[in-house]
Amino acid sequence: xxxxxxxxxxxxxxxxxxxPTGPAVVRPTRQRIAVAEAMASFDDFRSAQEIHDLLGQRxxxxxxxxxxxxxxxxxxxxxxDLLRTxxxxxxxxxxxxxxxxxxxxxxxxATVEVEGPAVERWTRAMAEEHGFADVSHTLExxxxxxxxx
Amino acid sequence: xxxxxxxxxxxxxxxxxxxPTGPAVVRPTRQRIAVAEAMASFDDFRSAQEIHDLLGQRxxxxxxxxxxxxxxxxxxxxxxDLLRTxxxxxxxxxxxxxxxxxxxxxxxxATVEVEGPAVERWTRAMAEEHGFADVSHTLExxxxxxxxx
DNA sequence: CAAGGGAATGAGAATCGTTGTCAACTCAGG
DNA sequence: CCTGAGTTGACAACGATTCTCATTCCCTTG
Ligand SMILES: [Zn+2]
Ligand SMILES: [Zn+2]
Ligand SMILES: [Zn+2]
Ligand SMILES: [Zn+2]
Numbered sequence: 402x403x404x405x406x407x408x409x410x411x412x413x414x415x416x417x418x419x420x421p422t423g424p425a426v427v428r429p430t431r432q433r434i435a436v437a438e439a440m441a442s443f444d445d446f447r448s449a450q451e452i453h454d455l456l457g458q459r460x461x462x463x464x465x466x467x468x469x470x471x472x473x474x475x476x477x478x479x480x481x482d483l484l485r486t487x488x489x490x491x492x493x494x495x496x497x498x499x500x501x502x503x504x505x506x507x508x509x510x511a512t513v514e515v516e517g518p519a520v521e522r523w524t525r526a527m528a529e530e531h532g533f534a535d536v537s538h539t540l541e542x543x544x545x546x547x548x549x550x
Numbered sequence: 551x552x553x554x555x556x557x558x559x560x561x562x563x564x565x566x567x568x569x570p571t572g573p574a575v576v577r578p579t580r581q582r583i584a585v586a587e588a589m590a591s592f593d594d595f596r597s598a599q600e601i602h603d604l605l606g607q608r609x610x611x612x613x614x615x616x617x618x619x620x621x622x623x624x625x626x627x628x629x630x631d632l633l634r635t636x637x638x639x640x641x642x643x644x645x646x647x648x649x650x651x652x653x654x655x656x657x658x659x660a661t662v663e664v665e666g667p668a669v670e671r672w673t674r675a676m677a678e679e680h681g682f683a684d685v686s687h688t689l690e691x692x693x694x695x696x697x698x699x
Numbered sequence: 700c701a702a703g704g705g706a707a708t709g710a711g712a713a714t715c716g717t718t719g720t721c722a723a724c725t726c727a728g729g
Numbered sequence: 730c731c732t733g734a735g736t737t738g739a740c741a742a743c744g745a746t747t748c749t750c751a752t753t754c755c756c757t758t759g
Contacts (some may be wrong), residue, residue: 464709515676519560523668533693540689544682652735
């Protein structure tokens with residue numbers, strides 16, 4: 402994962418009430434499976450609309466709203482990473498479940514997951530120094546990849 | 551500043567230095583001054599609309615589009631920091647002109663500017679390791695401030 | 700295996716932040 | 730006073746994301 406929430410409203414809707422008869426809270430519908438498979442077919446960050454188009458090309462008819470909804474769940478579930486382009490558009494990418502950050506090519510979108518204790522330590526230290534608790538952070542690196550030069 | 555995104559690249563088209571008749575490239579209009587003063591009156595991050603409202607409360611009538619335009623210039627000029635809330639909305643805050651990042655309170659919005667060579671070095675190293683050029687980065691830390699606990 | 704109910708879907712309307720348009724306006728020179 | 734580049738503001742236009750709600754689907758029960 403790459404981030405946590407800044408300020409402002411937050412979903413935070415957690416499936417409360419432990420059900421008596423464990424009901425499948427998330428149904429594996431055709432659409433959700435299609436979105437998951439689409440997400441598995443590329444390695445860069447893409448917008449919801451691009452993913453919707455990709456589904457169309459693959460012959461899967463899935464409503465745009467459903468794509469958004471599926472993506473939201475996957476992000477909440479930590480199966481997908483979400484970040485924002487310079488102009489605020491949300492872009493998604495499937496990713497490993499360990500904490501990490503991204504090195505993204507500004508021109509072609511190529512992505513590399515990066516991680517390291519240095520930054521983690523630094524952010525923790527900064528927060529501690531100022532008495533902040535429940536700390537989280539976002540960090541993305543942008544640049545031009547070797548192939549795009 | 552928090553990030554260094556080119557986005558189309560717009561090298562400051564500055565007029566040649568020794569100008570016989572120094573042309574004021576940016577006019578200090580009533581509106582721009584009002585926006586600048588408004589920005590100086592608070593310490594947290596606020597949205598363009600909130601800033602527009604603040605102007606109204608102060609008795610300054612400035613068009614919303616003008617507020618957006620002024621803010622844009624101030625961001626380009628490095629006088630103001632821009633970052634995005636979780637839902638992609640742009641929020642602004644006046645800030646020092648040295649490169650730095652933010653430690654933001656999730657609950658009250660209190661902000662602390664932080665900086666250090668550690669992260670800068672780390673991001674540079676990561677980018678270099680993967681052959682990326684023209685590197686820039688964004689890094690924000692969120693948490694709960696001492697006053698909000 | 701039929702039935703029932705809640706979850707999920709999709710088409711389109713609705714939001715809403717942000718940008719574009721363009722006529723009116725401001726102001727430094729000439 | 731005349732002129733033109735820079736500005737402004739009201740409002741239209743945009744585009745991403747969300748909402749609405751009738752319909753469809755999945756899963757559990759009987
Ligand atoms: Zn590239
Ligand atoms: Zn981290
Ligand atoms: Zn606080
Ligand atoms: Zn930095």
